[in-house]
Amino acid sequence: xxxxKGYPLLKKVIGMAFLAxxxxxxxxxxxxxxxxxxxxxxxxxxxxxxxxxxQSQAQPPAxxxxxxxGADLARxxxxxxxxxxxxxxRPTSPTTVGFGAWRLVGVDYVVVGRVIDAPxxxxxxxxxxxxxxxxxxxxxxxxxxxxxGDLRFASHRVADAIYEALMGVxxxxxxxxxxxxxxxxxxxxxxxxxxxxxxxxxxxQAVVRNSEPIMSPSWSPDxxxxxxxxxxxxxxxxxxxxxFTGQNRVVSSSRGINGAPAWSPDxxxLAVSLSRGGSPDIxxxxxxxxERRQLTDHWSINTEPAWSKDGSExxxxxxxxxxxxxxxxxxxxxxxxxxTFEGEYNSRASIGLDDRYLATVHSQGDNDFRIxxxxxxxxxxxxxxxxxxxxxxxxxxxxxxILYARRDNGxxxxxxxxxxxxxxxxxxxxxxxxxxxxxxxxxx
Amino acid sequence: xxxGLRLIAIVALAAVLAACARDVRDEPVAPTAPGSSTxxxxxxxxxxxxxxxxxxxxxxxxxxxxxxxxxxxxxxVRAQFRPIIxxxxxxxxxxxxxxxxxxxxxxxxxxxxxxxxxxxxxxxAVRALLEAAxxxxxxxxxxxxxxxxPVCRESENNCWERxxxxxxxxxxx
Numbered sequence: 001x002x003x004x005k006g007y008p009l010l011k012k013v014i015g016m017a018f019l020a021x022x023x024x025x026x027x028x029x030x031x032x033x034x035x036x037x038x039x040x041x042x043x044x045x046x047x048x049x050x051x052x053x054x055q056s057q058a059q060p061p062a063x064x065x066x067x068x069x070g071a072d073l074a075r076x077x078x079x080x081x082x083x084x085x086x087x088x089x090r091p092t093s094p095t096t097v098g099f100g101a102w103r104l105v106g107v108d109y110v111v112v113g114r115v116i117d118a119p120x121x122x123x124x125x126x127x128x129x130x131x132x133x134x135x136x137x138x139x140x141x142x143x144x145x146x147x148x149g150d151l152r153f154a155s156h157r158v159a160d161a162i163y164e165a166l167m168g169v170x171x172x173x174x175x176x177x178x179x180x181x182x183x184x185x186x187x188x189x190x191x192x193x194x195x196x197x198x199x200x201x202x203x204x205q206a207v208v209r210n211s212e213p214i215m216s217p218s219w220s221p222d223x224x225x226x227x228x229x230x231x232x233x234x235x236x237x238x239x240x241x242x243x244f245t246g247q248n249r250v251v252s253s254s255r256g257i258n259g260a261p262a263w264s265p266d267x268x269x270l271a272v273s274l275s276r277g278g279s280p281d282i283x284x285x286x287x288x289x290x291e292r293r294q295l296t297d298h299w300s301i302n303t304e305p306a307w308s309k310d311g312s313e314x315x316x317x318x319x320x321x322x323x324x325x326x327x328x329x330x331x332x333x334x335x336x337x338x339x340t341f342e343g344e345y346n347s348r349a350s351i352g353l354d355d356r357y358l359a360t361v362h363s364q365g366d367n368d369f370r371i372x373x374x375x376x377x378x379x380x381x382x383x384x385x386x387x388x389x390x391x392x393x394x395x396x397x398x399x400x401x402i403l404y405a406r407r408d409n410g411x412x413x414x415x416x417x418x419x420x421x422x423x424x425x426x427x428x429x430x431x432x433x434x435x436x437x438x439x440x441x442x443x444x
Numbered sequence: 445x446x447x448g449l450r451l452i453a454i455v456a457l458a459a460v461l462a463a464c465a466r467d468v469r470d471e472p473v474a475p476t477a478p479g480s481s482t483x484x485x486x487x488x489x490x491x492x493x494x495x496x497x498x499x500x501x502x503x504x505x506x507x508x509x510x511x512x513x514x515x516x517x518x519x520x521v522r523a524q525f526r527p528i529i530x531x532x533x534x535x536x537x538x539x540x541x542x543x544x545x546x547x548x549x550x551x552x553x554x555x556x557x558x559x560x561x562x563x564x565x566x567x568x569a570v571r572a573l574l575e576a577a578x579x580x581x582x583x584x585x586x587x588x589x590x591x592x593x594p595v596c597r598e599s600e601n602n603c604w605e606r607x608x609x610x611x612x613x614x615x616x617x
Contacts, residue, residue, distance in 0.1 A: 186597060213592035215556055235587050236560065257564055257588055260557040273557060278568070280561040301561030317558055323517070324558050348555035361555045369553060389599055391555055407599060436556065 030181070030193065031430045033201030033414065038424035040077035045166065047073060048082040048107045053092035053114035056124045058148075065115060065126055065155045072159035072173040072200065076400065077423030082107055094129045094138055102133045109133060111162060115146075123147045126154055130162050140165045152202060172396040175199045176440040177403065178217040178226055179414060181432040193432075194228055196243060199396075199439070201427060207243060217436060218261045218270075223443045227251070227261035227270055238272055240287070251285055262305045264331075271295075271305035271314055282316050284331070295333035304348045307331075308355045315339065315358060317347040326360060326374070340374055342381040348392065353399030357419060359384075361391050371404045373419060384421045394439045401425075403437040494531045495538030497617050506531035510612040512570055513605060516551070519565040521573060529570060532612055533577030540580070543616040546570050548588045551604035556590055563588035570610045585615075 049070040073079035113128030130140040146154040156174035163171030197204035212231035241248035256275030300320035329336040340346040344365035362372035371385040387406040414427040491505040499505035548567030550559035567586035596603035
């Protein structure tokens with residue numbers, strides 16, 4: 001069996017590996033999130049990710065590639081990786097896999113592989129194979145390049161490829177999340193940090209730290225920059241920060257509120273909410289020319305803009321009809337219409353794949369705020385979460401999960417729920433009040 | 445008006461003002477009965493002289509009260525807080541170099557950016573009343589913190605009431 005080396009993929013992977021290693025330079029380590037599955041799916045796919053053979057001259061890592069891949073798949077709730085202890089044999093190449101034995105232990109798929117030194121230059125390569133136990137055929141054979149010190153992220157890429165081969169949609173493991181953590185809550189030493197971590201919670205880095213509030217992180221479409229709201233000057237400002245150089249600049253500091261930044265899909269504009277006209281309205285700011293354009297003009301609160309995937313439309317929250325609901329308009333402000341009607345309160349839309357699904361902060365009019373998903377095609381709204389103070393929904397870039405913030409015993413924590421409501425995860429942070437998660441785009 | 449009636453009117457007014465003088469920062473309810481102590485340190489300060497900067501620190505003066513509380517998802521100022529706002533408007537009017545920042549807040553319910561807007565709406569409501577009562581626009585700045593700066597952190601009504609507030613902060617006296 002030959003190892004296919006798709007060159008477009010190879011290029012893509014090297015680009016991201018470079019970014020990943022850059023990211024760890026100028027920042028401060030922070031406490032790590034741990035992800036626990038609360039609810040999985042009946043009949044999750046049984047899969048064996050056999051420990052990979054370490055053939056590199058470099059020191060083997062504490063956590064191997066297969067462990068990372070298996071944990072990624074398990075976290076979705078859609079897969080049930082076989083425990084290493086239960087593996088009767090540990091093949092590392094497809095030719096030595098005894099399919100009959102795997103069939104006996106009830107495994108549908110087997111992943112085998114090895115890590116070797118890169119044939120040309122530094123770093124390694126992960127060679128791996130995804131095998132179908134029932135047909136005894138290979139579904140995927142690839143070599144994933146690894147930049148020095150970047151084995152975790154390359155392993156997430158392997159998990160992404162396996163997920164895509166079996167589920168038909170790209171995985172979102174080799175992505176990042178941003179969130180705000182507040183430490184020493186309610187004391188004179190209260191400090192707000194903007195954290196970037198891998199999607200599995202590893203490698204958390206504080207990229208901004210301030211005693212004044214930090215809000216509303218939004219990723220640039222290339223994953224290189226973050227826009228957020230800072231009160232560092234005592235008033236709200238919209239800041240854009242480069243994650244690789246650490247440089248930042250104030251993009252908006254008008255009179256009143258400067259909030260709710262949302263990056264346009266082409267990366268050229270930020271949609272924001274500004275109250276310079278007396279009440280919050282949706283504006284766009286051209287990041288190159290700094291040109292501002294007002295899209296709404298209404299005495300009500302208009303905020304939390306979110307772009308459609310093609311950038312032609314904006315969804316936003318408005319209470320122009322009395323209570324907050326989701327509206328949409330064309331990106332030039334024309335053709336405005338109301339989107340949500342069910343429930344007393346729908347706000348802060350996050351847009352899923354194909355713009356079909358919106359996740360919102362939803363209330364029926366009681367004191368409970370939950371994450372709901374609204375299907376624009378069937379005009380159906382469904383409540384997905386079960387907390388009382390759930391907020392800040394953020395779709396995974398593959399549309400599979402929605403990350404959100406909730407309160408557990410008076411403390412802010414992150415949680416995730418699958419878009420169909422069947423899989424639930426809790427992300428546990430060891431310290432501080434965690435809030436406002438934002439899932440990065442797919443990193444290319 | 446004869447002297448007796450005038451005296452009664454003054455006593456009645458003083459009672460009302462004393463009633464208003466409870467520290468609403470700790471308890472956001474309508475001012476009720478006056479406390480037992482009245483005028484100990486006010487011998488030389490007239491608590492009702494709202495042009496006098498010393499009253500900003502005088503617990504017997506309305507000027508020492510700086511927090512206006514709101515109902516859920518509402519920004520209209522309830523009647524019991526109007527005397528506080530009128531007192532500060534009188535001070536600002538009498539002291540043109542004085543400046544206030546109206547730090548405006550919401551409770552935790554609902555989304556954060558929407559609550560930023562809601563806080564600002566409350567600040568603007570207080571600003572409008574201050575201006576209507578004689579303060580000038582350039583003396584007042586509204587800064588909304590939304591739900592980011594709660595004074596109380598339990599997810600319950602008592603806490604939410606205390607967090608839905610506008611704090612009148614003097615940046616220049």
